């Protein structure tokens with residue numbers, strides 16, 4: 001009798017342990033697809049691939065399926081079909097037929113306030129770009145050269161002997177003007193499992209900010225001299241660090257993250273603009289300097305792996321401080337322009353650029369802003385944020401602010417710099433760079449120091465461009 005009771009209870013316990021998959025969600029990105037299993041409890045999963053044809057197999061121990069896999073929208077993903085079966089041992093087998101080679105990884109997540117236990121399977125596409133229209137290899141090369149020259153310059157300043165760098169590059173003959181595009185990273189906040197803030201009428205931040213970001217990109221792409229890309233162009237999640245990494249990989253000149261605020265009260269409304277705070281910059285500098293941090297991408301990605309001896313560490317600190325300070329100043333100046341434009345079309349929640357330690361603003365070398373376009377928690381503003389016309393106005397304001405900054409401070413190799421110089425060169429204190437010129441030779445022929453010449457022209461490298469117009473100080 002006693003034995004029978006315990007047997008019955010064991011059986012009940014085993015049955016209660018069978019996990020149920022009650023929902024599956026799929027998020028498709030340009031370089032991966034994420035499949036999420038929502039489950040009634042934790043589960044052991046084994047994920048592996050099979051070739052010819054390419055498939056991914058997901059085996060789940062003691063699990064039942066209570067979801068129709070045909071409901072999954074597979075469009076734009078590498079998954080062409082999802083099949084399921086019951087394993088002999090009593091578990092669930094899910095087979096994903098894939099139309100390209102994929103590298104799977106998986107992890108489980110405990111329940112939170114929004115979701116139950118989850119199994120997340122990411123299929124990465126080897127060699128695929130995280131953005132839809134990645135930077136052209138020639139553009140990337142021009143940017144790398146420019147970044148390397150600026151870095152050499154900063155290093156020489158950090159070492160206390162700026163003349164040293166000049167001897168290397170200052171004798172180099174003027175190069176053809178690349179007339180390059182200024183590259184703007186537009187970052188729609190949130191995405192995928194992370195909806196962001198949700199308005200009283202159910203509007204999701206992730207959707208409206210994607211709409212606005214797409215309009216910002218479109219405005220830049222319509223403007224000669226600019227090119228924009230989206231860090232996220234669809235409904236999928238990207239980590240905060242990943243967003244800044246994508247901006248670095250695409251050699252962005254500027255990064256702007258688009259969000260919509262929410263607070264408990266339905267009253268607050270209006271736009272605000274954030275740049276990185278000094279505290280955020282200081283802690284980020286510390287993070288980059290920490291030995292545990294991978295240094296290989298530091299300041300421009302050209303031979304970033306500085307050695308760890310004491311002198312280099314000090315140098316690295318000074319170098320980072322110089323870079324961070326310049327980046328923050330550019331961010332604040334541009335933020336002021338964006339606030340100015342936003343104030344013309346919308347109420348401002350804060351009338352000057354706010355500063356905070358947001359992770360997406362922490363690129364040491366890419367000026368970055370975060371724009372809170374409005375309060376999705378305010379019913380009136382929620383409705384506006386959904387309106388295409390209002391979205392277009394917000395996008396136009398963000399675009400105008402950034403363009404205004406770059407028209408004032410165009411990077412030397414940009415089309416904007418070249419266009420500006422077309423209208424100059426006639427004054428007695430101006431000199432147009434000819435083929436065969438070098439910085440040292442132009443300085444010598446005008447009887448001025450290279451330092452004075454560079455200062456007068458805000459040059460952050462010693463490379464001259466044919467057609468560039470230099471102001472001759474004291475001339």
Ligand SMILES: [Zn+2]
Nearest residue numbers: 189196259260
């Ligand atoms: Zn947000």
